[in-house]
Structures are given as C-alpha cells and as structure tokens.
Amino acid sequence: MTEPQTPPQLQPHTASPQALPRTLTSELAAHEGRAVKLLGFVHARRDLGGVQFLVLRDVGGVAQCVGSGLDLPLSESSVEVTGLVKAHPKAPGGFEVQVETFRVISAATEPPPVEIPKMEWHVNPETMLDYRVVTVRGLKERAALKVQAELVAAFREHLTGSEGFTEISTPKIVSAGAEGGANLFPIDYFGHLAYLAQSPQLYKQIMVGVFERVFEVAPVYRAEEHATSRHLNEYLSLDVEMGFIEDEEDVMALENRLLAAIMERLRARCAKEFALLGAAIPEVPAHIPRITLLGARQLVAEQYGHAVGGKDLDPEGERLLSQHFLQTEGSDFVFVTKYPRAARPFYAHPELNADGSVNPDLTRGFDLLFRGIEITSGGQRIHDHAMLMESIAAYRLKPETLEGYTEVFKYGMPPHGGFAIGAERLTARLLGIGNVRYARAFPRDRHRLTP
Amino acid sequence: MTEPQTPPQLQPHTASPQALPRTLTSELAAHEGRAVKLLGFVHARRDLGGVQFLVLRDVGGVAQCVGSGLDLPLSESSVEVTGLVKAHPKAPGGFEVQVETFRVISAATEPPPVEIPKMEWHVNPETMLDYRVVTVRGLKERAALKVQAELVAAFREHLTGSEGFTEISTPKIVSAGAEGGANLFPIDYFGHLAYLAQSPQLYKQIMVGVFERVFEVAPVYRAEEHATSRHLNEYLSLDVEMGFIEDEEDVMALENRLLAAIMERLRARCAKEFALLGAAIPEVPAHIPRITLLGARQLVAEQYGHAVGGKDLDPEGERLLSQHFLQTEGSDFVFVTKYPRAARPFYAHPELNADGSVNPDLTRGFDLLFRGIEITSGGQRIHDHAMLMESIAAYRLKPETLEGYTEVFKYGMPPHGGFAIGAERLTARLLGIGNVRYARAFPRDRHRLTP
Known part of the structure; x- marks a missing residue:
C-alpha cells in the first residue's frame, strides 16, 4: 500500500x-x-x-x-x-x-467516543446516533443494515425476475398540491415553492400506463413533528403498483408471494445476522389470513376488551390483532381489509355492492400487520375518470387543485392497485429493534439533521 | 373484470x-x-x-x-x-x-393531446414534456426507460454478485455546510435551513468503514440555473465507493469490469429497444485506454488545433478526445486521469511523488468519457486525517465548517475511492438521445416542476 x-x-x-x-x-x-x-x-x-x-x-x-x-x-x-x-x-x-x-x-488519531464492541442498543440512543459515523460500524448496527440491503435486493429480484415488473425512478421534488396533504417539507425551487414527495403514488400510477407493473425503491419524506419509535422523517419506501387487476385480492396475493421470496432470501443469506440479533425469520403462510377492518375492531373489542375509537385500529389494537392471529393461525402476518373511506384518501377504490353500485362507506384498501405493527398500506385505486371526479366531490376536495393528479385518468387507465412497504420498519420488526431509527444508517428526525 | x-x-x-x-x-x-x-x-x-x-x-x-x-x-x-x-x-x-x-x-374520455404512435423525439420537446403523463407511453420513450432499468439492475447485480458490495441508503436532507458548495436547493426542515444532497459523497465514505465496498442508487440534486442538454436538476446517481485500495487504478479497473457487465446484460435483454432506437451497444475494452488530463489537453491542441482554456477539458475537447480514441484504439470509452487539484474538491487524494511526498498540483482523480461526453467523475479520496486537514488549509476552506466531513477520518479510514455515474446521461449517450431530459420519466428543470 x-x-x-x-x-x-x-x-x-x-x-x-x-x-x-x-x-x-x-x-x-x-x-x-x-x-x-x-x-x-x-x-x-x-x-x-x-x-x-x-x-x-x-x-x-x-x-x-x-x-x-x-x-x-x-x-x-x-x-x-x-x-x-x-x-x-x-x-x-x-x-x-x-x-x-x-x-x-x-492509524486512528483518537479513540472512538463509544467503545464499538461494547455497544448495546437501547443504551444512550441519542449518543449512539450523535456518533453514528463510527458507531454504525458496530456488529449489530451493521447487521441490521445488511439485512435491509438483502431484503431490498430480494424485493427487486422477485418483482423483476418472477413477476414481470419494471423499476422506475420518479421525482422527489413535487409541486404544490401534488399530494394535497399536510406534513410536507417545503423547498425553495428557483424561487418557487415546491415540496419533498411523501410518496410516488401518482407517478407509479402513471407508469402503470407504460409498463403495467412497476416498482420503485427510493426515499420519501414526512414532516411529522412528533417523534415515535415507528416513524422517520425520511425513509426508504418500497413501492409497487400493478395494472390489469381484478380487485385488491390480486395485489394482496402479489404481496404474499413477495414476502415469501424475501424471507427465503434472508434465510439463505442472513442467518448469521439474525443469530447475532437473536431474531427469527418468519414463516410466510401460503395464504396470509385476512380480516376486514370492521371485523378486526369487533374482534379486539369482544375478545380482548379493547374498544378502539375513530375509524381505524390503534397501535394496541394492531398488537392484539396480530397476537390473535399468531395464536389461532400461527401467522406473523395478517391483512386487514375493506378500510372505510374515512380512513383512506380520495383515490382509494370504493368497495362495490353486489349490483355494481358504489358502497359509500368502504374501500378496497388494506393494511398488512406484521408482529403487531402495520408495515404496508395498499389497495385498489380508482382508474375511472368519472368515478374519480365523484370521489373528489364526495371528499369535498377542490378538483382544480387536483388537476395534476386527475389528468392521466382521461387516457384509459386500466384497473390497478399497489402498496408500499417501509424498509426500515420491516427491518426493525424482523430483527426486534425497538426503534426504527436504528434500522437506518443516518436517520432524520425532528431534532437530527446530522450526521 | x-x-x-x-x-x-x-x-x-x-x-x-x-x-x-x-x-x-x-x-x-x-x-x-x-x-x-x-x-x-x-x-x-x-x-x-x-x-x-x-x-x-x-x-x-x-x-x-x-x-x-x-x-x-x-x-x-x-x-x-x-x-x-x-x-x-x-x-x-x-x-x-x-x-x-x-x-x-x-375507456379514454379524451383523445391524447399528442398522437402516441406518431411522436418523434426532437419534435416539440416542451409539448411532449408538458403531456408526459401520456406521451411517456410512446414506444421509444418507454424503450429508453426500460434500458435504464436494465442498466441499473446490471449495475447492482454485478456489484453485489461479483464484487462483494453492499447497497446503502443515505440521507438526501443534509445540514448546511455538509457539501460546502453552491447550487444547493434549500429546504425548510422544521424551521431550520437544510439542503437537498448534491451527492452521497461523505456518507458513502463513512460506510466504507462499515461494509468496505458500498454502492447507492438514489436521486441527487443540483440547483443549476442554466439549462443544457446534459444536465438535470434531479437525477439518478449510481454511486460506488470501495476501501482497501492501492490507488485509483483499482477503482478504474472496477468501473471497467462494471461497464462490461452492464453492456453484457443490455445485449442479452434490450436488443429490441436498441434496434427501435437505431443505437448500438458498445464493446467495452478489457483495458479502457487512459490518458492524463495534461496529455489530453496537449493532444487536442496539437492534433486537432483545439486549445482549451481553464484547467479541465471543455465539451468540444471531450468530443475530440473521444473521437481520437475511437479512431486510434476503437474504444468508445477513455479514462482521463490525474486531474489537477484546481479542478477537484479538497477531498481528492493528491498524486504522490516518487519519494512519497505530496504533489501540490495533481490529484488521483479521473473522469470517464463515453462517446464524447463525461459520464463519470471518480478517484481516490484522502483517508488520512492530517492530510485532509492540510488539504482543507491548502484550499483556503474553513475547517470548522467542515467538521461534519472530517470527523470520521479520525477513526482509521482505509485508503478508498469511488465514482458516480449519472444514469440518465449514460442512458441518453447509449441510445443517441440528444437531450438527457428524455432519459428521465419526469424531468425537473429550471422551469419544470410538473408533471
């Protein structure tokens, strides 16, 4: 040398x-x-x-x-x-x-501020993150990132190799109104106000018109003020969208196969990392159990005495529901289906009644719970332009602010749906890491812009 | 349905x-x-x-x-x-x-604003981009994006499958001073000023201390005001960094093997797309020719009468140099090596004299030209903390503003180097697409924030 x-x-x-x-x-x-x-x-x-x-x-x-x-x-x-x-x-x-x-x-010119071999998670987490440039070398720290790299590789490999998907790269700088939501980070774009994308939602839908089945692996941004153990302000989103589907069951079936392929690769390549972290790679059932959201709320209320307010499940409800399906069906995974419209955005495809008319209350949206926590939101999207405009009206949104979204639906979009998996959240849950920040090399939170 | x-x-x-x-x-x-x-x-x-x-x-x-x-x-x-x-x-x-x-x-509810089968590149480019949500369905348009997806897949597959690399995901929101340069997009990060990352440079270097050989495929941001046919404000960067090298020759040898693997996969999977676009997949020589930057400036001046000002090559110089190596050695690729320090950032490893002392003028930085245009900048980086601090002084930079950068070099970083390839620029050059914006699904430029 x-x-x-x-x-x-x-x-x-x-x-x-x-x-x-x-x-x-x-x-x-x-x-x-x-x-x-x-x-x-x-x-x-x-x-x-x-x-x-x-x-x-x-x-x-x-x-x-x-x-x-x-x-x-x-x-x-x-x-x-x-x-x-x-x-x-x-x-x-x-x-x-x-x-x-x-x-x-x-030669190192200083001893590391933290003794690398003696680090343990949950000990002085903020200090560990302050010195992340060197603490990330720890065996457990890097094991989490290695597992994530393999998980992402398996995601890509299965979608391109076995399911006919094409990888896309879409803008993370978006114009005002593209998402229409709160929690956006503003950018000064040559003197114009722009935002960091919260998701590639519209873009992956547009690309269904090009490649029919598409995916993207890229960062997304949520300007959520509150710090929790399950949220990051910048995270790696594994996004999928597929066209020419019958309904959301096709999307769930795809995610089921995809998760099986991911766990298979982890079993083949990451046994050492899971052993180091004392974690087990889950079995993915050939058919992940499903329960409707209304059924799930009823189940946790009646069998576990946990009444959930609002329209969704709360973290404790998610935990109980997962526990239930682990005990009764031996599954670490459960799909919660038919979310109410009140808990889903305007573009979620409504459930249809037996006569084909729109059910005003329910959607074809689903969540996937894994070991007590939601790791996916997904569902069928509205592809019909008239239905989309009706939904925008029903949500009391202004159609003129959503023209950037609705435009492509004038051009014969096929029935389609998809989902997104947060890579860090899945990694953390797989490995029993309590805080999702440790499943990212250099996390960003309310108070952390460095390193 | x-x-x-x-x-x-x-x-x-x-x-x-x-x-x-x-x-x-x-x-x-x-x-x-x-x-x-x-x-x-x-x-x-x-x-x-x-x-x-x-x-x-x-x-x-x-x-x-x-x-x-x-x-x-x-x-x-x-x-x-x-x-x-x-x-x-x-x-x-x-x-x-x-x-x-x-x-x-x-059913489409309106005819497309542009007749998709009759589109040709270079005809009304701004209109084509205005209606990108549907014009991107064109056969040539999607062929370019398909080639890019395969190119990126080959990049990953070769690095992980044949070279022992690990994929990483690093922050795109960075604090002031992390890069220390101009052309940054400012972000309002919970009331603090932050920026969009211009490159994962420091983060990939840090991760050499973890996985030794790392790569990232992610968007990067350049707030360049001027519009050219070769620049995008948001593009997909294929970033590589490897540790325990001898010098920059190890990095160039890696890139040589990588390009060969990429072209092999394109040959196997994208023959139809290249035929549609009338483009040829290049042969990658087993040893891509090399010329020093000083040699290159001299060559284009003496043999082609093109005197280049400044310290680098200009676009015409790049074109002539590429033409020269195509004619004399049959190579579409040429490495231009030993860039002067004046044309490289402070972290570029200086060239060393025969006695081991620092050459004050030259670096171990290189560019790779492909068919007349630069597609890579790379080189060995400074890993020694003392040498880095001397370089910061020599560049007349303020060390206190670069502490976020210099910190990790206290902890025994091995000799390392790497490079970055702009995915869109390589795609465009491969396919003979004149403007790099057509090698991105939804380009961002000075005046374009939508779709």
Missing part, C-alpha cells in the same frame, strides 16, 4: 504479505494450518505485555489474532495482518491467526 | 375470454393458429367500415388485431381482445390476431 503519511509499523518477522491474496475473517476454517493475509479494523485489543491480542473486524465478521512484540494502534485503525490459521475453540468462529507480520494501514 | 362504470362493449361472437390465460403481444409466434387473450392499450386504430384495424400495445410490444363490427374506443383506452393468431408478413412481428371478442376495460 502506498501510504507515506503512516509509515509501516513494527514488522516482527520478515515475510512477503503482498504476495498473499486477501482472506476474509469468515473464511478462516478453509485455511487451517496455512498462512493468510487479513485486512480490516482493530475491533478490540488487549496487551498482556509479552503477548498482544487483537480482534480484527472486516466485512465478513471478526477474527482473533495473537502475536508478540506488536505495537497495537488505537481501536478502529485499519490494519493488515499475516499469519498462520490455527483451530482455537474459544476464539470467535473457532480459529485464530498467529501473527507473523503486522502493519498499520491507517 | 369488475368494472360496472364501463359496461362491456359490443361482443360480436360468443366466447369465454376469461378462461384463456393472458398472452403478451411479444409471444404471438408461439401461439400461431390458436386462440389468445390480449390485454393492453389502443395504440392506433383504423375503421374501414366493414373492417376495423386495431394496434394493441402491451408491455411486450404491439400487435395488429383485425375484426368486423367492432365499436372502437378512443386511442389509449384499455381493452381486452381474444382471437386467433395468424401469420401476416406485413403486421408488426409477423403475426396478427383475428378478433373474436372485444371488450373495453377502461
């Missing part, structure tokens, strides 16, 4: 480390009895005088290295180690490296 | 269309002589009195359908057709469908 600012440190033995290819700490078993070269960070260190112990962390995991006469640098320094791999029952992974050469690639 | 608002139209023959599975227009050859069901949009139509012709467009392409007694709806209506597949040399794809049943799924 060409690194004149940090000259090579003590090299107790002569060797030719450059000639060895790099081995990852996760690959030691395959190299027992042979020399390897490791590159990584000083995760932990201990100097017993004559002997030095070093836990080296790389992308594969950690490995214990032991040597003598080593001048160990500060924790988190980047280092190169060469040495012999020996079985050692007490070392992480069952092997250790007996150091032959040791070189500091890039 | 449950669609009471648009009752079934004329059905000239009795049949049971629901019993047939859907066939795509691209699959007709395999169904010659058999009945199929098509779903799609009325792309074009012609009524000759006794006979009606309909070109149906779906995600697979277009198919000619011919029938009698059909009450054809407006163009862009969603329809269902069943009928027999017959070979027909003059029909697109060589087959046509003889209509047995015809049903309007969702």
